[in-house]
Amino acid sequence: MVTDLGIELPRGMKLSNPVIAASGTFGFGSEYARFVDIGALGGVSVKGVSPKPWLGNPPPRVWETPMGLLNSIGLQNPGVETFIEKDLPLLRSHPTKIIVNIIGHTVEEYRQVAERLTNQDGVHALEVNISCPNIKEGGMMFGQDPDQAFAVTRAVRDATDLPLLVKLSPNVTSPVIIAQAVEAAGADVISAINTVLGLAIDIGLRRPALGGMTGGLSGPAIKPLALRIVYEIAQQVKIPIIGMGGIQNAEDVVEFLMAGASAVMVGTITFQYPDRMNQIIRELPDVLQSCGFASLREVVGVALPQSQKSNVQRAGVI
């Protein structure tokens, strides 16, 4: 029986289990406190935070699709100062690991927000969301170009000694090239994937359904895509991966682990079932057991090609 679900990520970041709330779907954590045992989660990645408040996109901001959800929230957030003052104190009262997702429109903004969050009581790691438009470079997303992804990661790396996650966009021809760039720039962990660019049309209004026109697709519809990307990256980088995209249950978590992820994040399903992450954590030992594993370490990367397995298994799991 697997009794210890604990994992250790680089820079001594220990999680009690590999299930983390995904950024943007769990607010700043405390909103869910009455529905979820937050302390039992491996970690919480909070809503993206920028140096100054961001307004976000016009509504509607969500649209249901078959087995998926399109969103164009537009990264509305109150800015890092309000986060530190109001939201962080509420969240850090829960015994879980707090990962702050950070966003910016320029390399300098990413650096600023990283610096501000370093040495804040309760901030255990930063997750760099590189799916933001770079306003200096004509609005192309940082995460779509290896040089820009490198530049942002390096700037944040130089600004903090916190464990650094970099969250990749699937909206590129080769996520592996971006993954290699951020690894070279000093990322400790890769989070994959962010949402998949999509569109819905409101046929009554004869226009795109979302106020932001296009949106990011999440939920079960993207799970195969996310698994494929994790599986590809796991074969080409040495740092651990946190996998996500459409996870609904403990079996899905095992799929991501087998594809080479050391931990997972869970997002959209929480809207339907706020306590599903707690349930997954409770059920994971049994599912691992029934698949014939005695520890978490054994399962990570088992589905990878033979030559790649040992490479991935050193990646962080105790």
Place this chain on the structure above:
Amino acid sequence: MEEGKRLTCPVVARTQAAEGHVELILQSRALARAVPGQFAHILTPGVLRRPISFSRIESENDLIGLLFQVVGSGTRWLAERSIGNELDVLGPLGNGFPAPDPMKPWAAVGGGVGVPPLFAAVQKWSHLTGDRPEIIIGARTAGWVVMENDFKELGIEPIVTTDDGSKGQKGNVADPLSLWLDNHNEAQVYACGPIPMLQAVRRLSAGRATTYLALEQRMGCGIGACLACVVPTVGDFGLSYRRVCTDGPVFRGEEMMW
């Protein structure tokens, strides 16, 4: 206000409220503590829950109503529930209407499925104000007028308008509201319905009445975490997007930026 919880609530009655409209009555002590204007976020087979307001709140026997129009997959599934089925609900959620000021004239204006939360408010508070509240309910067509008889059972005769004139006055709720406002000073107007109707209510009431508008928006979490359900409001520095699920659903008219 009551903190929302995740609840399992049995359906104890189901009625065909109008053409294509169903009302389910659920038994739940926690939901029956709701304030009118609050809502339930209900699990249906889709990827998102569906928000529905309380159409009646009967705290003495732990019953609440959900009255909805069948417009898509979620409401179709809900309409197929029958007595004994259970619903998985987050609720009660959001900020409801304030109790009306007993010293001021009160009107409640509902359009379509905006009527149910107003009925809940009138059911709870109509004894407070000296005069009975003025009720104006509008619908596209006669078959879609909801809760008229419920108001009558409270002893209040609602003014009914239909766009096609098939019942009551032809036109929308704006004309009777305008007339009422002409004859009542320092009034309070509660409204729920489509955005153009709410905009008209706000415009007509400006400078004459305090307005409380119950808004709808497409939601994700329903509890304030995802920032999906925002509406444009007047902030300290201009436009500010605020959440219907936790900052609303009820806003004061002057807070809206439209």
